[in-house]
Amino acid sequence: MSQRGQFQVCSGVNLLLIEFSDGNATASPNGDGIVVEVDGETHELTREAAADLRESLADALTERREFFRTAGEFRADGSYVVSRKAANSAGNAKMFDSFEALRRLYDRLPDRFDADDVGRTGITGSRRHMLLRHFAEHPAFDCRIRRRNPLSAEKTEDDRSAEPAAEAEE
Structure with a gap:
Protein backbone atom coordinates (compact mmCIF):
# COMPACT_ATOMS: atom_id res chain seq x y z
CA MET A 1 0.00 0.00 0.00
CA SER A 2 1.09 3.56 -0.59
CA GLN A 3 -0.15 6.82 0.83
CA ARG A 4 -1.76 9.37 -1.52
CA GLY A 5 -3.14 12.41 0.28
CA GLN A 6 -5.21 11.14 3.18
CA PHE A 7 -6.21 7.92 1.44
CA GLN A 8 -4.42 4.63 1.00
CA VAL A 9 -4.16 3.38 -2.55
CA CYS A 10 -4.53 -0.36 -2.36
CA SER A 11 -7.29 -1.50 -4.66
CA GLY A 12 -8.40 -1.66 -8.26
CA VAL A 13 -11.45 0.50 -7.66
CA ASN A 14 -11.80 2.54 -10.85
CA LEU A 15 -13.00 5.74 -9.13
CA LEU A 16 -9.99 5.71 -6.84
CA LEU A 17 -7.65 5.14 -9.74
CA ILE A 18 -9.08 8.05 -11.68
CA GLU A 19 -9.07 10.38 -8.66
CA PHE A 20 -5.55 9.74 -7.44
CA SER A 21 -3.56 8.80 -10.49
CA ASP A 22 -4.89 10.92 -13.34
CA GLY A 23 -5.62 7.71 -15.21
CA ASN A 24 -2.13 6.18 -14.87
CA ALA A 25 -3.41 3.03 -13.21
CA THR A 26 -4.53 -0.49 -14.01
CA ALA A 27 -6.14 -3.27 -12.02
CA SER A 28 -6.41 -6.95 -12.82
CA PRO A 29 -7.37 -10.17 -11.07
CA ASN A 30 -4.53 -12.38 -9.92
CA GLY A 31 -5.64 -15.76 -8.68
CA ASP A 32 -7.50 -15.08 -5.44
CA GLY A 33 -6.43 -11.43 -5.28
CA ILE A 34 -6.13 -8.17 -7.17
CA VAL A 35 -3.00 -6.56 -8.60
CA VAL A 36 -3.11 -2.80 -8.95
CA GLU A 37 -0.51 -0.63 -10.62
CA VAL A 38 -0.72 3.09 -9.80
CA ASP A 39 1.80 5.49 -11.29
CA GLY A 40 4.35 2.70 -11.69
CA GLU A 41 3.88 1.22 -8.21
CA THR A 42 2.40 -2.28 -7.94
CA HIS A 43 0.14 -3.31 -5.06
CA GLU A 44 -1.34 -6.74 -4.34
CA LEU A 45 -4.55 -7.12 -2.35
CA THR A 46 -6.82 -9.87 -1.29
CA ARG A 47 -10.34 -9.69 -2.70
CA GLU A 48 -11.60 -9.04 0.83
CA ALA A 49 -9.28 -6.02 1.23
CA ALA A 50 -10.34 -4.70 -2.19
CA ALA A 51 -14.03 -5.10 -1.28
CA ASP A 52 -13.47 -3.29 2.05
CA LEU A 53 -11.77 -0.43 0.24
CA ARG A 54 -14.54 -0.25 -2.36
CA GLU A 55 -17.09 0.10 0.46
CA SER A 56 -15.01 2.83 2.13
CA LEU A 57 -14.72 4.67 -1.17
CA ALA A 58 -18.45 4.46 -1.79
CA ASP A 59 -19.02 6.03 1.64
CA ALA A 60 -16.49 8.78 0.92
CA LEU A 61 -17.86 9.45 -2.56
CA THR A 62 -21.40 9.84 -1.22
CA GLU A 63 -20.45 12.11 1.65
Missing part, protein backbone atom coordinates in the same frame (compact mmCIF):
# COMPACT_ATOMS: atom_id res chain seq x y z
CA ARG A 64 -23.12 14.30 3.25
CA ARG A 65 -21.80 17.34 5.05
CA GLU A 66 -24.09 19.34 7.31
CA PHE A 67 -23.70 23.00 8.08
CA PHE A 68 -25.77 25.36 10.25
CA ARG A 69 -28.91 25.49 8.07
CA THR A 70 -27.95 23.61 4.90
CA ALA A 71 -26.31 20.37 3.86
CA GLY A 72 -24.36 19.31 0.80
CA GLU A 73 -24.26 15.76 -0.50
CA PHE A 74 -21.92 14.23 -3.05
CA ARG A 75 -23.76 11.37 -4.75
CA ALA A 76 -22.26 8.29 -6.39
CA ASP A 77 -23.32 9.48 -9.85
CA GLY A 78 -21.17 12.62 -9.43
CA SER A 79 -24.06 14.97 -8.73
CA TYR A 80 -24.13 17.38 -5.79
CA VAL A 81 -27.29 18.15 -3.85
CA VAL A 82 -27.86 21.19 -1.64
CA SER A 83 -30.69 20.75 0.87
CA ARG A 84 -32.10 22.24 4.03
CA LYS A 85 -30.35 20.49 6.89
CA ALA A 86 -33.40 19.07 8.62
CA ALA A 87 -35.71 18.63 5.64
CA ASN A 88 -36.23 15.55 3.51
CA SER A 89 -38.57 16.61 0.70
CA ALA A 90 -37.57 17.44 -2.86
CA GLY A 91 -38.94 20.95 -2.41
CA ASN A 92 -36.14 21.60 0.05
CA ALA A 93 -33.30 20.47 -2.22
CA LYS A 94 -31.57 21.47 -5.43
CA MET A 95 -29.51 18.96 -7.42
CA PHE A 96 -26.57 19.99 -9.61
CA ASP A 97 -24.79 17.79 -12.14
CA SER A 98 -21.61 18.23 -10.09
CA PHE A 99 -20.07 20.41 -7.41
CA GLU A 100 -18.34 22.28 -10.24
CA ALA A 101 -21.77 23.19 -11.66
CA LEU A 102 -22.62 24.79 -8.30
CA ARG A 103 -19.25 26.58 -8.37
CA ARG A 104 -20.00 27.95 -11.86
CA LEU A 105 -23.36 29.27 -10.62
CA TYR A 106 -21.63 31.01 -7.73
CA ASP A 107 -18.95 32.46 -10.00
CA ARG A 108 -21.64 34.02 -12.25
CA LEU A 109 -23.24 35.86 -9.33
CA PRO A 110 -22.26 39.49 -8.65
CA ASP A 111 -20.06 40.41 -5.66
CA ARG A 112 -23.21 41.28 -3.70
CA PHE A 113 -26.23 39.13 -4.42
CA ASP A 114 -29.64 38.17 -3.12
CA ALA A 115 -32.34 35.59 -3.84
CA ASP A 116 -33.45 37.49 -6.94
CA ASP A 117 -29.94 37.20 -8.41
CA VAL A 118 -29.91 33.47 -7.72
CA GLY A 119 -33.41 33.26 -9.23
CA ARG A 120 -32.18 34.75 -12.52
CA THR A 121 -30.32 31.47 -13.07
CA GLY A 122 -33.63 29.60 -13.22
CA ILE A 123 -33.81 28.49 -9.59
CA THR A 124 -37.19 29.21 -8.04
CA GLY A 125 -38.92 29.46 -4.70
CA SER A 126 -37.26 28.95 -1.35
CA ARG A 127 -34.36 27.08 -3.02
CA ARG A 128 -32.91 30.50 -3.90
CA HIS A 129 -32.56 31.41 -0.21
CA MET A 130 -31.27 27.94 0.61
CA LEU A 131 -28.48 28.29 -1.98
CA LEU A 132 -27.60 31.74 -0.75
CA ARG A 133 -27.17 30.34 2.77
CA HIS A 134 -25.21 27.34 1.46
CA PHE A 135 -22.73 29.63 -0.29
CA ALA A 136 -22.21 31.47 3.00
CA GLU A 137 -21.89 28.27 5.06
CA HIS A 138 -19.72 26.08 2.81
CA PRO A 139 -15.97 26.70 3.20
CA ALA A 140 -15.37 26.27 -0.55
CA PHE A 141 -17.08 29.62 -1.14
CA ASP A 142 -15.59 32.84 0.21
CA CYS A 143 -18.94 34.36 1.01
CA ARG A 144 -20.85 35.71 3.98
CA ILE A 145 -24.40 36.76 4.77
CA ARG A 146 -24.60 40.53 4.31
CA ARG A 147 -28.19 41.14 5.50
CA ARG A 148 -30.84 38.87 6.94
CA ASN A 149 -33.87 40.88 5.84
CA PRO A 150 -34.04 40.84 2.94
CA LEU A 151 -31.52 38.01 2.80
CA SER A 152 -28.41 38.94 0.84
CA ALA A 153 -24.81 37.83 0.70
CA GLU A 154 -21.49 39.10 -0.52
CA LYS A 155 -18.32 37.51 -1.78
CA THR A 156 -15.36 38.22 0.47
CA GLU A 157 -12.11 39.83 -0.63
CA ASP A 158 -10.53 36.39 -1.21
CA ASP A 159 -13.04 35.63 -3.97
CA ARG A 160 -12.78 39.09 -5.49
CA SER A 161 -8.97 38.92 -5.64
CA ALA A 162 -9.21 35.61 -7.55
CA GLU A 163 -10.97 37.33 -10.48
CA PRO A 164 -8.97 37.74 -13.69
CA ALA A 165 -7.14 41.06 -14.03
CA ALA A 166 -9.20 42.06 -17.09
CA GLU A 167 -12.40 41.95 -15.05
CA ALA A 168 -10.81 43.84 -12.17
CA GLU A 169 -9.93 46.74 -14.48
CA GLU A 170 -13.55 47.29 -15.57
Whole structure:
Protein backbone atom coordinates (compact mmCIF):
# COMPACT_ATOMS: atom_id res chain seq x y z
CA MET A 1 0.00 0.00 0.00
CA SER A 2 1.09 3.56 -0.59
CA GLN A 3 -0.15 6.82 0.83
CA ARG A 4 -1.76 9.37 -1.52
CA GLY A 5 -3.14 12.41 0.28
CA GLN A 6 -5.21 11.14 3.18
CA PHE A 7 -6.21 7.92 1.44
CA GLN A 8 -4.42 4.63 1.00
CA VAL A 9 -4.16 3.38 -2.55
CA CYS A 10 -4.53 -0.36 -2.36
CA SER A 11 -7.29 -1.50 -4.66
CA GLY A 12 -8.40 -1.66 -8.26
CA VAL A 13 -11.45 0.50 -7.66
CA ASN A 14 -11.80 2.54 -10.85
CA LEU A 15 -13.00 5.74 -9.13
CA LEU A 16 -9.99 5.71 -6.84
CA LEU A 17 -7.65 5.14 -9.74
CA ILE A 18 -9.08 8.05 -11.68
CA GLU A 19 -9.07 10.38 -8.66
CA PHE A 20 -5.55 9.74 -7.44
CA SER A 21 -3.56 8.80 -10.49
CA ASP A 22 -4.89 10.92 -13.34
CA GLY A 23 -5.62 7.71 -15.21
CA ASN A 24 -2.13 6.18 -14.87
CA ALA A 25 -3.41 3.03 -13.21
CA THR A 26 -4.53 -0.49 -14.01
CA ALA A 27 -6.14 -3.27 -12.02
CA SER A 28 -6.41 -6.95 -12.82
CA PRO A 29 -7.37 -10.17 -11.07
CA ASN A 30 -4.53 -12.38 -9.92
CA GLY A 31 -5.64 -15.76 -8.68
CA ASP A 32 -7.50 -15.08 -5.44
CA GLY A 33 -6.43 -11.43 -5.28
CA ILE A 34 -6.13 -8.17 -7.17
CA VAL A 35 -3.00 -6.56 -8.60
CA VAL A 36 -3.11 -2.80 -8.95
CA GLU A 37 -0.51 -0.63 -10.62
CA VAL A 38 -0.72 3.09 -9.80
CA ASP A 39 1.80 5.49 -11.29
CA GLY A 40 4.35 2.70 -11.69
CA GLU A 41 3.88 1.22 -8.21
CA THR A 42 2.40 -2.28 -7.94
CA HIS A 43 0.14 -3.31 -5.06
CA GLU A 44 -1.34 -6.74 -4.34
CA LEU A 45 -4.55 -7.12 -2.35
CA THR A 46 -6.82 -9.87 -1.29
CA ARG A 47 -10.34 -9.69 -2.70
CA GLU A 48 -11.60 -9.04 0.83
CA ALA A 49 -9.28 -6.02 1.23
CA ALA A 50 -10.34 -4.70 -2.19
CA ALA A 51 -14.03 -5.10 -1.28
CA ASP A 52 -13.47 -3.29 2.05
CA LEU A 53 -11.77 -0.43 0.24
CA ARG A 54 -14.54 -0.25 -2.36
CA GLU A 55 -17.09 0.10 0.46
CA SER A 56 -15.01 2.83 2.13
CA LEU A 57 -14.72 4.67 -1.17
CA ALA A 58 -18.45 4.46 -1.79
CA ASP A 59 -19.02 6.03 1.64
CA ALA A 60 -16.49 8.78 0.92
CA LEU A 61 -17.86 9.45 -2.56
CA THR A 62 -21.40 9.84 -1.22
CA GLU A 63 -20.45 12.11 1.65
CA ARG A 64 -23.12 14.30 3.25
CA ARG A 65 -21.80 17.34 5.05
CA GLU A 66 -24.09 19.34 7.31
CA PHE A 67 -23.70 23.00 8.08
CA PHE A 68 -25.77 25.36 10.25
CA ARG A 69 -28.91 25.49 8.07
CA THR A 70 -27.95 23.61 4.90
CA ALA A 71 -26.31 20.37 3.86
CA GLY A 72 -24.36 19.31 0.80
CA GLU A 73 -24.26 15.76 -0.50
CA PHE A 74 -21.92 14.23 -3.05
CA ARG A 75 -23.76 11.37 -4.75
CA ALA A 76 -22.26 8.29 -6.39
CA ASP A 77 -23.32 9.48 -9.85
CA GLY A 78 -21.17 12.62 -9.43
CA SER A 79 -24.06 14.97 -8.73
CA TYR A 80 -24.13 17.38 -5.79
CA VAL A 81 -27.29 18.15 -3.85
CA VAL A 82 -27.86 21.19 -1.64
CA SER A 83 -30.69 20.75 0.87
CA ARG A 84 -32.10 22.24 4.03
CA LYS A 85 -30.35 20.49 6.89
CA ALA A 86 -33.40 19.07 8.62
CA ALA A 87 -35.71 18.63 5.64
CA ASN A 88 -36.23 15.55 3.51
CA SER A 89 -38.57 16.61 0.70
CA ALA A 90 -37.57 17.44 -2.86
CA GLY A 91 -38.94 20.95 -2.41
CA ASN A 92 -36.14 21.60 0.05
CA ALA A 93 -33.30 20.47 -2.22
CA LYS A 94 -31.57 21.47 -5.43
CA MET A 95 -29.51 18.96 -7.42
CA PHE A 96 -26.57 19.99 -9.61
CA ASP A 97 -24.79 17.79 -12.14
CA SER A 98 -21.61 18.23 -10.09
CA PHE A 99 -20.07 20.41 -7.41
CA GLU A 100 -18.34 22.28 -10.24
CA ALA A 101 -21.77 23.19 -11.66
CA LEU A 102 -22.62 24.79 -8.30
CA ARG A 103 -19.25 26.58 -8.37
CA ARG A 104 -20.00 27.95 -11.86
CA LEU A 105 -23.36 29.27 -10.62
CA TYR A 106 -21.63 31.01 -7.73
CA ASP A 107 -18.95 32.46 -10.00
CA ARG A 108 -21.64 34.02 -12.25
CA LEU A 109 -23.24 35.86 -9.33
CA PRO A 110 -22.26 39.49 -8.65
CA ASP A 111 -20.06 40.41 -5.66
CA ARG A 112 -23.21 41.28 -3.70
CA PHE A 113 -26.23 39.13 -4.42
CA ASP A 114 -29.64 38.17 -3.12
CA ALA A 115 -32.34 35.59 -3.84
CA ASP A 116 -33.45 37.49 -6.94
CA ASP A 117 -29.94 37.20 -8.41
CA VAL A 118 -29.91 33.47 -7.72
CA GLY A 119 -33.41 33.26 -9.23
CA ARG A 120 -32.18 34.75 -12.52
CA THR A 121 -30.32 31.47 -13.07
CA GLY A 122 -33.63 29.60 -13.22
CA ILE A 123 -33.81 28.49 -9.59
CA THR A 124 -37.19 29.21 -8.04
CA GLY A 125 -38.92 29.46 -4.70
CA SER A 126 -37.26 28.95 -1.35
CA ARG A 127 -34.36 27.08 -3.02
CA ARG A 128 -32.91 30.50 -3.90
CA HIS A 129 -32.56 31.41 -0.21
CA MET A 130 -31.27 27.94 0.61
CA LEU A 131 -28.48 28.29 -1.98
CA LEU A 132 -27.60 31.74 -0.75
CA ARG A 133 -27.17 30.34 2.77
CA HIS A 134 -25.21 27.34 1.46
CA PHE A 135 -22.73 29.63 -0.29
CA ALA A 136 -22.21 31.47 3.00
CA GLU A 137 -21.89 28.27 5.06
CA HIS A 138 -19.72 26.08 2.81
CA PRO A 139 -15.97 26.70 3.20
CA ALA A 140 -15.37 26.27 -0.55
CA PHE A 141 -17.08 29.62 -1.14
CA ASP A 142 -15.59 32.84 0.21
CA CYS A 143 -18.94 34.36 1.01
CA ARG A 144 -20.85 35.71 3.98
CA ILE A 145 -24.40 36.76 4.77
CA ARG A 146 -24.60 40.53 4.31
CA ARG A 147 -28.19 41.14 5.50
CA ARG A 148 -30.84 38.87 6.94
CA ASN A 149 -33.87 40.88 5.84
CA PRO A 150 -34.04 40.84 2.94
CA LEU A 151 -31.52 38.01 2.80
CA SER A 152 -28.41 38.94 0.84
CA ALA A 153 -24.81 37.83 0.70
CA GLU A 154 -21.49 39.10 -0.52
CA LYS A 155 -18.32 37.51 -1.78
CA THR A 156 -15.36 38.22 0.47
CA GLU A 157 -12.11 39.83 -0.63
CA ASP A 158 -10.53 36.39 -1.21
CA ASP A 159 -13.04 35.63 -3.97
CA ARG A 160 -12.78 39.09 -5.49
CA SER A 161 -8.97 38.92 -5.64
CA ALA A 162 -9.21 35.61 -7.55
CA GLU A 163 -10.97 37.33 -10.48
CA PRO A 164 -8.97 37.74 -13.69
CA ALA A 165 -7.14 41.06 -14.03
CA ALA A 166 -9.20 42.06 -17.09
CA GLU A 167 -12.40 41.95 -15.05
CA ALA A 168 -10.81 43.84 -12.17
CA GLU A 169 -9.93 46.74 -14.48
CA GLU A 170 -13.55 47.29 -15.57
